[in-house]
Amino acid sequence: MNTKLLASIAIFALLAGVISTSVMQSAYAADYGTSDKAADAKKLADKKAADAKKLADKKAADAKKDSGTGKATGKAASDMVTVEMAKGTATNTECGDKCFVPNKVQVKVGGTVTWKNVDTAAHTVTDPNGAFDSGMLMAKGSFKHKFDTAGTYDYLCIVHPWMKGTVTAS
Ligand SMILES: [Cu+2]
Known part of the structure; x- marks a missing residue:
């Protein structure tokens, strides 16, 4: 009897330990790790998109300038x-x-x-x-x-x- 009870307690304690650890880990991930990383990734993506748009706008402006003056750039006839x-x-x-x-x-x-x-x-x-x-x-x-x-x-x-x-x- 005693052995069985001890074993049950041990299994219960082990399970409780595993569950609490995984709950704490996911809570930690949600509060700190994951959310920060996601925000950083979004910031980076936004910045990349903004940079790409800036570059495209500049290229378009340059092309307009060139055709406006009629000056040859060696790029387009x-x-x-x-x-x-x-x-x-x-x-x-x-x-x-x-x-x-x-x-x-x-x-x-x-x-x-x-x-x-x-x-x-x-x-x-x-x-x-x-x-x-x-x-x-x-x-x-x-x-x-x-x-x-x-x-x-x-x-x-x-x-x-x-x-x-x-x-x-x-
Ligand atoms: Cu000459």
Whole structure:
């Protein structure tokens, strides 16, 4: 009898211990661990969403700006593109992709590229394949060409052949 009673008490005590421990753990989790973690995760998700929206808004604003000014960004073809012959390019044989700025432009078929000579020296805009040739462009001079045929046009300045640029009409 005694043994059975002792065993029952022991089992009861064990069960009570297990139950109370698990109840305390879940209460603790609800009060501290889990709820805080959930709040943090939500905060983080909200912040990520806000950041993503900010980035998307900025990109949209930038795209609007670019199309508004008609300036070539090298990203998308436009109807009107302006390229400048940079200062000092007559003597700076190392001007590389900064001779014609921007060096590579995209224009829509039927669109126009305008070159502006902002240098003090005279330059040309010449397609060696003959699609266009500005002739000598004095300081502050400009030259326009309408691109009616799709293609990639590599051009140069015949006075300073290190000055090279590319127009892609598409
Ligand atoms: Cu030149």
